[in-house]
Amino acid sequence: MVNPLYARLQTTARRLIAKFGQEGAVKRLTPPDNVYGGEPTVTSHPATLVPMAYEARYIDGTTIKTGDMQIYISSVGLAIEPTVGDVVTANGTDYAIANSDPNKYDGVTAVVFIVQGRND
Template sequence: MTDPLYTRLQATAQRLITKYGQAGTIRRITPSDPVTGGDGTTRDYPCRLFPAGYDRRYVDGTNILASDKQLYIGSIGIGVSPKVGDVAIGADGTEYHIVHDDPNNYDGVTDVVFITQGRVA
């Protein structure tokens, strides 16, 4: 059962991302079948996202690079949960390869917001 607190937090996060964020796309590339071969399929999912830089104290040059962005992705109406290997495309066309994902799913039912680490290709 959905906790009303997480539903309110989800709505607040979505409202802030809609207000301050930008239109974007999550591009998921599924690999080809190893038996039959062929090309992988690409599917785009529209979303709202807000790219933010990391605080300098977290940048270590290995796990988090200076050019990495923290991408806050709204969870309402996205259709997929962003995961490692996906590509988030911002409104300006910048492609961020998702290298770490955190769904912020505290009750196991409601995805409040997706916070991912995006690395510019």
């Protein structure tokens, strides 16, 4: 059951990301058909997001590396749930998603997607 509190939090997150964020995209690579083969296809999903560099105290060199970005993505209007293997375009740079947190506190409503982007 959807909790109205999380719907309000989702609306607040969308408003703040729209105000302070930028337009970007989440790209998902679909592998070719196992039987017929072919080329993999990339599907780009427009998104509103806020990229932020990690504070130095969080960078440990293994889990979080120098250059990694913490990217907040509005869940409103996004057709997919960003996950490891997807690529986020922010600040004109492509970041591979190294870690993803959908922030579904009630198990249903994604308040905001927080991903760790890595530019290898």
